[in-house]
Amino acid sequence: MDRLRALEVFVEVVKRDGFARAAEALDTSPANVTRYISDLEAHLQTRLLNRSSRKMSLTSSGEALFERAKSILDDVAEAEAIVSSAALQPHGVLRINAPLSFGVLHLAPLWAKFMRLYPQVELDVSLIDRVVDIVEEGYDMAVRISRAGAASNVARKLATSHNVLCASPDYIQQRGMPRSPADLLQHDGIGYSYAATADAWHMLDAAGQPHSVRMPCVMHTNNGDTARAAALGGLGIIWQPTFLVGADLRAGRLQRVLPDYHLPEMDVLAVYPSRRHLSAKVRVMIDFLVQELSGTPPWDRVA
Known part of the structure; x- marks a missing residue:
């Protein structure tokens, strides 16, 4: 028995919810599909499918095999694609x-x-x-x-993007440095419109305890560069990634706010x-x- 082919047939039967439709998709006969499923069940010594004239369903063993078989077939397809595409000149x-x-x-x-x-x-x-x-x-x-x-x-994954709270030295000098997340409520925020949590800023302290503040924002923007420019102009505190503000932090144009608190990466x-x-x-x-x-x-x- 070709076990890889048997797994392919089994997955197709489940996906197509039937032997005839699987046979059509695989360009073979229903008899061949039936034979592959029977041989696979005999090899594994367990029933994979409950079959009747009107209905088909997976057994518990079939459910477990289906998920794993899909993953195996995806891995095989990926390996084949890598090998076949390796010979092609990118163009x-x-x-x-x-x-x-x-x-x-x-x-x-x-x-x-x-x-x-x-x-x-x-x-x-x-x-x-x-x-x-x-x-x-x-x-x-x-x-x-x-x-x-x-x-x-x-x-x-290509890299990790770290987030920080920061503001300009002029803003910090005028409004003071927050010492806890609760202190942020006395400050002005610059909100990012595409943030999944909107103006709710979540962070963890050094002990791993969560803190959440609904930041009072005086401005919103859907562009990080605009938020950065507003912070550089002393308008308020921003929550932005280091890929955007890292150079400003190193040059002192912006200062970290609540540096002991960890923001989601x-x-x-x-x-x-x-x-x-x-x-x-x-x-x-x-x-x-x-x-x-x-x-x-x-x-x-x-x-």
Whole structure:
């Protein structure tokens, strides 16, 4: 018995909810599908499917095998795609979506190096802060910064994005330095419109105890650079990633606020539609970004 083929047939039967539909999808006969399922059950010495003339359902053993078999088949498909695409020269238009500020500050300086390595790839880069549907909008891949991951796509982590509270020295001098999260209620915040928690700022103290403050914001913006500029102008306190404000903190243009409190971190992800049939141009771009952003990311390195 070809066990890999048997697993493929079993998964297709479950997905298609029937032997005949699975046979059609696999371009084989229902008799062959029945034989594979029977041989697989005999090999495993357990029933995988409860079958009647009108209904089919998974047994508990079938449920366990189905989830694992799907994962195995995905891994096999990914390995085949890597091997087959390795022989292909990356070429053609590569459409990438990325967040605006991150794309300008940390991706734009990398594109020339990438294109020197892969001259037959033509980059088409769109910088948009909203989360796009990469399939619906025709992108080959996206770079995202998120705690939510990428539920409907496949993602590979590139780096960690650390968040901090900070304000200008002039603001701190005029309004005082907050000593606890509760002190933030006496200050002005600059809110980020795309934040999942809106104006609720969550953090952990040194003992791991959670604290939450609904920050009184005097301004909101959907762009991190605008929030940064407002903070540099002394308007208030911002919650922003170090990839945006790290240089300002090192130069003293901004000061950390509540540095002993830990803010949730975000993942910088390369997101693409599927592991199956991953094109050479997407594969080499992801590998390139992993290499460039590995270890301590550039925005957190001390020069």
